[in-house]
Amino acid sequence: MLAKEIMITDLPLVTASASLAQLAQAMVSNNSSHVLVVAAENKLLGLVSGMDLRTALAEGNLNFSAEQIMTPRHKLLVASPDTPLEAAAEILAGRKISQLPVVLDDVPVGYLHLNTVLEMTSQSAKKSRNQLEQFRQAALLVEAMREGLAVVDRDYRLREFNPAAVEYSGLAAEQVLGQRSRLYQEDHSPVRRVMETGKPLLNLEVRTSRERVFMTNNVPIVVDGEIVGVMQTFSDITDLKRLQQQLLHTKEELDKAFALTLPNSRVEYKLKGTPEYRDVFNAANGLIEVTEVIEDGGYQHVVNALKVTADLNEKGLMGLLGIDKDILVQALIFHDLGKSQPVLNVGQVADPRKVFEPGIIHAMRSADIAENYYQKPKDVVTLIRYHHHSAEQLPADFPSHLLPMLRLLQIIDGLSAGLTRRNGRIGFRVNGSRVTIVENNAHPAYNRTIEVDLYTGQDFVYNGIKLLNSKREAATK
Known part of the structure; x- marks a missing residue:
């Protein structure tokens, strides 16, 4: 028997940018203790286990993505569709893992679950006088299982009870x-229901009197058409359920808190209706290939910008003379409100110089909206209007007192673009009016270490590209 004959094809897939809440939701929805992280064309990037998720939470890394906590592909044990059952069983038992991805040409096509391999191993064993003995012949797998396993006969006597x-x-x-x-004999027991009906009960959540939650699978053991017992496997998903609820609650609280900063629902609607795109840039011809569509990209971009602002505030930067936190936050909320994006699809190749509107134009439009529809202060409007201008493009009468804030707004805007469109990782160091930024991206061309003086505008590029050149339109010149 081969892996392709028994593999589970309903795969728990997420993208590299998936949040911890989305990872937990995918695990619960698919009744799986792992999720597979894939890139464009479903190429396997890595795997996130329940242990990885719990570790990230325990370490306080709530903003991490799947890519940051996954086990990368080169470290994963995988099977092919033609891997024999015995070989898969040896991998599962030898490495004490419960699930094994099945991969064809680096694309996941299924996964093997220890329970299924155990059942098939038992069925393929030589016939003995009773079916229960066949399950005992798979003792190696039973001992290695992370899931609890119990086997009862028709009299509800326990015949197998593994270490888990x-x-x-x-x-x-x-x-x-x-x-x-007595527990299995109770009327509401899934084991009793399977014993009486002969029908398996799979992926059934059971809550104990101690407020623990177990995911159970209950299957009948049939010999010559007669039910002779029931096998139950179970795993404790209490922490995963709590984690899911905690992450969902945290996300809801953050969304509510951010919504309170918006002037009305129309602003939220516009931001959530403005897409952003992840893409691969071809330096040879200046074209991009779209790899992912972020439907609410405008909203995510503003949220990420405010997160960066909060981090800089913790480092004391908002206390710098010339930086007004309230004005800066208002400018960030409205800075892309007038942005118009093209409609692109995954896999589409396009010339960014033709399909994307120049930033200066949507900055002007956003400033007009902030000024005429929401009566924002003059300084807020000015920052929005010129946030895509380089120093050389600024008009001669640009207010000099706004220059430090304009430079900071451009820094935050660029870093948020890295977080939103490139799954970037960033770090800061603040020394007076100087800000040092370290940025690492999925696109190596955007990796950089740069120091900017907010007062003078002088920048020191230690490696990578200049800050203002990180804008999409400038990067393709």
Whole structure:
């Protein structure tokens, strides 16, 4: 028997930019203890396990993406569709893992679950006098399972109770083996329902009296058409359920808090209706290939800009003379409100110089909206109007007192673009009026370390490209 004959094809897939909340949701929705991280054309990038997710939460990395916590592809053990069942069983048992991706040409096509391999191994064993003995012939897999496994006969006597079941229950195997289980005999017990109906009950959540939540799979053991017992596997998903609720609650609170900063629902609607695009830039011909469409990209861009602002505020930068936090925040909220984006699809190749409107134009439009529809202060409007201008393009009468804030707004705008469109990772150091930025991106061309003096405008590029050249339109010149 080969992997392709028994693999599960309903895959829990996420992109590299998926948040922790989205990872938890994908695990729960697919009843899986892992998710596969894929790139364009579903190429496998890595795997995130429940342990990876819990570790990220415990370390306080709530803003991390799937790419930042996954086990990368080159470190993963995988099977091919033609991997024999015995070889897959050896990998699962030898490495003490419960799920094994099945990959064809670097594209995940399924995964093997230890429970399925255990069942198939048992079925392929030589026939013995009773079916329960066949399950015992798979002892190596049973011992290695992270899921608890219990097998009962028709009299509800426990015939198998693996180490994971001992750990979950707190009961010693020698105390329960051969004994009747009152728990499994109860009317609401899924084991009893399977025993009486002969129909399996899969992916069933069971909550215990101790407020623990277990995901159970219950299948009948049939010999010559007669039910002779039931096998149950179970895993503790309590922490995962709590994590999911915590992340969802945190996201809801953040969304509510941000919504309060918006002047009305029309601003939120416009931002969420403005897409952004992730793409691959071909330096040889100046074209891009779209790899992902971020439907609410305008909204995410503003949220990321405010997160960067909050980080800089923690480092004391908002206390610098010439920096007004309230004016800066208002400028960030409105700075792209007049932006108009083309409609592009994944896989589409386009010339960014032709399809994207120059930043200066939408900056002017955004400033007009902020001034005429929302009566924003003159300084806010001026910052918005010129946030895509280089120093050489600024008019001679540009207010000199706004120059430090304009430079900071441009820094924040560029870094937010890196976070939103390129899954960038950023770090800061503040020394008086000087800000040092370290940025790492999926696009190596955007990697840089740069120091900018907000007062003088002087910048020191240690590696990579200049700050203002990080804009999409400038990068393609």
